[in-house]
Amino acid sequence: MSVVRNVVLAGATGNLGPAILEQLLKAGFHVTVFTRIGSTHEYPQSVTVKPVDYDSVESLTTAFQGQDAVVSTIAFAALTKQLNLIEAAVKANVKRFIPSTFGSDTTNPKTSKLAVFADKVALQEALVAEAAKGSISYTAIYTGVxxxxxxxxxxxxxxxxxxxxxxxxxxxxxSTTTLESIGKAVAGVLKKPEETKNRGVFVQDxxxxxxxxxxxxxxxxxxxxxxxxxxxxxxxxxxxxxxxxxxxxxxxxxxxxxxxxxxxxxxxxxxxQKLDNELLxxxxxxxxxxxxxxxxxxx
Missing domain, CATH: 3.90.25.10 (UDP-galactose 4-epimerase, domain 1)
Structure with missing residues (x-):
């Protein structure tokens, strides 16, 4: 894929979002933050803020226009909203999707059977299906706790x-990784889109x-x-x-x-057992x- 310049960050608050936002800006990406309608969070002046309705694919599709990639850090309790993000990103021709699957290795058969990760597994399966059709590419980043x-x-x-x-x-x-390093890993993936296309990458501090x-x-x-x-x-x-x-x-x-x-x-x-630290x-x-x-x- 071509060079990634314009990146959407969905879920820029919480534990992980601010660390990823900071590293995306340091890496030189133009970042657009999706916020819920009525949100009062403030962001750096260089960030474009777009209020969206996460329950509306139409709203998300409009907001995605002109974007190269999306990084989702949507909160644990709202992971199913990412299915709408995927559908909208495909419709808007977004090239890369990094889902909110940070943490445990849900590609592991034993881990994937835990009920707590059911939504993450469903999300991964949806992305794999869309990637197989060539409608979007993805990178899942596994960081450990x-x-x-x-x-x-x-x-x-x-x-x-x-x-x-x-x-x-x-x-x-x-394996365990700090929030700052996770942000750096996200930026690293977007700097190396071909090397990280349609696969999981594994990092640890x-x-x-x-x-x-x-x-x-x-x-x-x-x-x-x-x-x-x-x-x-x-x-x-x-x-x-x-x-x-x-x-x-x-x-x-x-x-x-x-x-x-x-x-x-x-x-x-x-x-x-196999890390992508050096690549990123x-x-x-x-x-x-x-x-x-x-x-x-x-x-």
Whole structure:
């Protein structure tokens, strides 16, 4: 495909959107942000802002005119809205679609069967079908758990209680990437459209173990941390599976347990074996880099 210049960012707020917006602007792309009608968020002057109705393919198609690519960071609860984005992007002849599939490797057969990722899998299948027809191309970016966000949100460790849950002993490596590096990966994909066409790309800043991060946390805080051992198969997944059997499951009771399984359970492909870091201009973290991220999250 030709050079990508004009990029739509759908979902520029939240955890990931601002980091991607920053890196797209630094890379020299002209960015148009789609916002919900009535949104009051403010963006840099160089950004074009277009209010859209995500439930209207017609509204989205009009807004997509003249765009080369779209990056979606639409929130977890609204992933199905991306099907409208795909349809509209195809109608507007947008060339590349980067979906909101950042995180766990949903191409892994075991991960793809988790209910929490059903919408992501459906989205990937829709993009593959459209790409097969030649109507659009796509790149899915897999990053593992968001490193800095996961630390601060308590997913990886509990900074307040100075504790860390050692799933399955805490010795399994897992790929993890900071929000900034994810933004750089997105920009890298759009700079290399042919090399990243119609496939998944895998990036990571590091692949630590939970035990390693416990030691790092103790080093940077100067205090001992509690490590609690928990079995993914015996302790984490059974309550989530039981909740999903109910007529109206409570998402709060199965979403995080299944995400935890995809990151620290056995056989979910959480430690990426083949990376695209070099292609996208990303360097893996040194021990000092890892310590800096942990230190910032445990202050």
């Amino acid at each position: 968001f490193f800095d966000w996961g630390l601060k949100a308590g997913l990886i460790l509990d900074a307040k209680e100075k504790s860390i849950t050692l799933y399955d002993g805490g010795e399994r490596r897992f 590091a692949a630590p173990t939970l035990k390693q991060l416990k030691a790092v946390a103790e080093k940077v805080t100067g205090v001992s941390w509690q490590g609690k051992e928990v079995s993914v198969d015996n302790d984490v997944l059974p309550p989530a599976s039981a909740e999903l059997e109910k007529e109206i499951p409570d998402p709060n009771k199965f979403i995080f347990p299944q995400i935890i399984a995809s990151v620290w359970g056995e056989g979910y492909g959480a430690h990426f 201009g990303l360097k893996e973290f040194t021990e000092a880099d890892i310590e800096a991220v942990v230190a910032a999250a445990t202050k």
